[in-house]
Amino acid sequence: MAEKFAERVVSFERPGQFHTLLIGADGRFLGIGDDGEPTCFTDADDKVIWDQRNGEVQHTTTGRSLTIDDGAIEVDGEGFAVSHGPEKLPSEYLGFFEDNGWVCLTSVLSDEVVDGLRRVACTDQYAERDPDRARAAISQHVAVAQTAAEPISLWLIRQYMQIRDIAMAHTPAMAVLTKDDGKRPVQGWHSDYPYHWGVPAPGQVPVQPGASRLGVQRNVCVSDFTKVGGATAFKLGSHARNEGPPDDWGTAARYASRSYRAEHGLPYNGPDADIVEAPGGSIILYDSRTWHRAGVNRTDNKRAAMLQAMVPMYVMPKVDMSAAYKQFAASPVYQDITERERVELEALLVRRLPGPPLHGALGTDPELVALVQKGDGTRTGY
Ligand SMILES: [Fe+2]
Structure with a gap:
């Protein structure tokens, strides 16, 4: 046998080091935009990945640095929490x-x-x-x-x-x-x-x-x-x-x-x-x-x-x-x-119907379920 x-x-194994995410109050991520400037993003691709070292964060792919103040980063008056990130890009x-x-x-x-x-x-x-x-x-x-x-x-x-x-x-x-x-x-x-x-x-x-x-x-x-x-x-x-x-x-x-x-x-x-x-x-x-x-x-x-x-x-x-x-x-x-x-x-x-006229949210209808139920089983035997 x-x-x-x-x-x-x-x-x-648990990695010894992680990258860092900078997360704003609305949950968006601070990254570096194509213009080289700090920008907020909703998606977490390489643009929003940083590394923390010696009181600052350095943007992983561009090398741009920002100073950490009291555990957070401030850009244009908006605060971003220095947060746990992924091991890899x-x-x-x-x-x-x-x-x-x-x-x-x-x-x-x-x-x-x-x-x-x-x-x-x-x-x-x-x-x-x-x-x-x-x-x-x-x-x-x-x-x-x-x-x-x-x-x-x-x-x-x-x-x-x-x-x-x-x-x-x-x-x-x-x-x-x-x-x-x-x-x-x-x-x-x-x-x-x-x-x-x-x-x-x-x-x-x-x-x-x-x-x-x-x-x-x-x-x-x-x-x-x-x-x-x-x-x-x-x-x-x-x-x-x-x-x-x-x-x-x-x-x-x-x-x-x-x-x-x-x-x-x-x-x-x-x-x-x-x-x-x-x-x-x-x-x-x-x-x-x-x-x-x-x-x-x-x-x-x-x-x-x-x-x-x-x-x-x-x-x-x-x-x-x-x-x-x-x-x-x-x-x-x-x-x-x-x-x-x-x-x-x-x-x-929430599943939405893609077509007109209602663009409704998709859910089951109890009356319709009762209508197609047959005895104690559903009508699937055709
Ligand atoms: Fe499975």
Whole structure:
């Protein structure tokens, strides 16, 4: 019998140094414009990346310096907070993402944000807390909203899918993996929404020639991601095959049957698969076609991730987010985030109809749902 858990490990350590972001009261970033002068931007590309040293910040790509005064930068009477930035330039991440179909933004979230995410997930230092199941995660803590609007990953997703108008296919959700007991159902190999290859769901994207990119999965490591602790398993680079995982790897469709594990054991976990290990606060982006499955947690500690399926606006959402968005807009979190974050989250969570006459917000209609429901199931059997 093949050795268990023989996947190759790709490991990212917490970087020793980070770049710096300068963030204004409205959440926009101070950068250097094409005219060589300090300018505010809503997008986080290389223009807004700085390095902090000896009481000043130096713009990474132009070398322009500004003096830090009392922990902040002031330009034309406007203050900018000196804030945690990424390890690498956005263009460096994009180069890797384009070449490989995935990229890890190691420890891109600040320690304060990671603390808030763990509080909502009830893991790590908050493992004894009880989850709040009445409210969407994004309404519970400012850290969830800040993470959903994390600017470097959003810029990368827009570049990778070659469209500014991106959206979420569902509200950000915490996925908490507890210790495996050797017999519970596990997730099999699959590609994510909208492709859904290997998943027992209707409406899967047919395999197509060409280079269209219909989804990027944004997985935030809330806990540290380790092989033994249940980090996601991938077949890195498999997006380029433009087809789903092989049945003999054990697809999610096969493992959807509760008895499948007892009869067949775990899905493929040999050396042709990869585990990405990364510290909490890292964001892993991958082309949604990439074959993957949830890891198997062999520790006593709960492992949390915040999962987000990102799609171009022309791909329909997976679930109706309207109730969650209305709850979020009425929550204290909405008041505590910046204007930039509010604008991003409205665009990501509220789906709009692009055509006339109404340009309406897309949501489900309870009367219409009742009309097309038949008995206790929906009318899908045609
Ligand atoms: Fe998945």
